[in-house]
Amino acid sequence: MEWADLIVDGGVRDKKQQAGFFGTLPTIPFNYVDSHLQTWSLTPRLSIKNAIFGLPSAILTGVDYYDRLPLRSAASQGHPPIHVYDLSQKTLAGYWQQRSGCCRPPMCPMAVEFSVRI
Numbered sequence: 001m002e003w004a005d006l007i008v009d010g011g012v013r014d015k016k017q018q019a020g021f022f023g024t025l026p027t028i029p030f031n032y033v034d035s036h037l038q039t040w041s042l043t044p045r046l047s048i049k050n051a052i053f054g055l056p057s058a059i060l061t062g063v064d065y066y067d068r069l070p071l072r073s074a075a076s077q078g079h080p081p082i083h084v085y086d087l088s089q090k091t092l093a094g095y096w097q098q099r100s101g102c103c104r105p106p107m108c109p110m111a112v113e114f115s116v117r118i
Contacts, residue, residue: 003048003049003050004046004047004048004049005046005047006044006045006046007044007045007046007047007062008042008043008044008045009041009042009043009044009045010040010041010042010043011040011041012038012039012040013037013038013039013040014036014037014038015035015036015037015038016034016035016036017033017034017035017036018032018033018034018035019032019033020032020033021033035071036071037068037069037071037087038068038069039066039067039068039069040066040067041064041065041066041067042065043062043063043064043065044062044063045060045061045062046059046060046061046062047059047060048060048061052100055100055101055102056100056101056111057098057099057100057101058098058099058100059096059097059098059099060095060096060097061094061095061096061097062094062095063092063093063094063095064091064092064093064094064095065090065091065092066089066090066091066092067088067089067090068087068088068089068090069088070084070085070086070087070088071084071085071086071087093117093118094117094118095115095116095117095118096115096116096117097113097114097115097116098113098114098115099111099112099113100112100113
């Protein structure tokens with residue numbers, strides 16, 4: 001359709017961090033941290049441009065989905081994680097944004113805009 005565009009946006013972030021700490025106490029001579037955090041998102045949107053009652057109108061509607069997987073952390077290299085932090089979070093939101101002209105251009109450049117996000 002010439003008056004509508006489908007936009008699909010997404011992303012992945014994979015953060016891995018390793019660090020070693022040399023201690024001065026004889027009971028804890030060395031500490032190692034191996035962390036892994038992964039997030040990803042998906043955002044499909046629909047952009048619609050048309051006329052309502054002869055006035056220009058633009059609609060942007062879509063869904064946001066975001067997922068963060070748990071953070072894992074190990075205390076020593078090569079061993080299973082001692083501390084596992086559950087930072088997992090999933091969010092889903094829908095939105096609608098409408099922009100309509102008040103009069104036909106070029107007489108009046110003003111517009112009315114409203115949006116809803118759930």
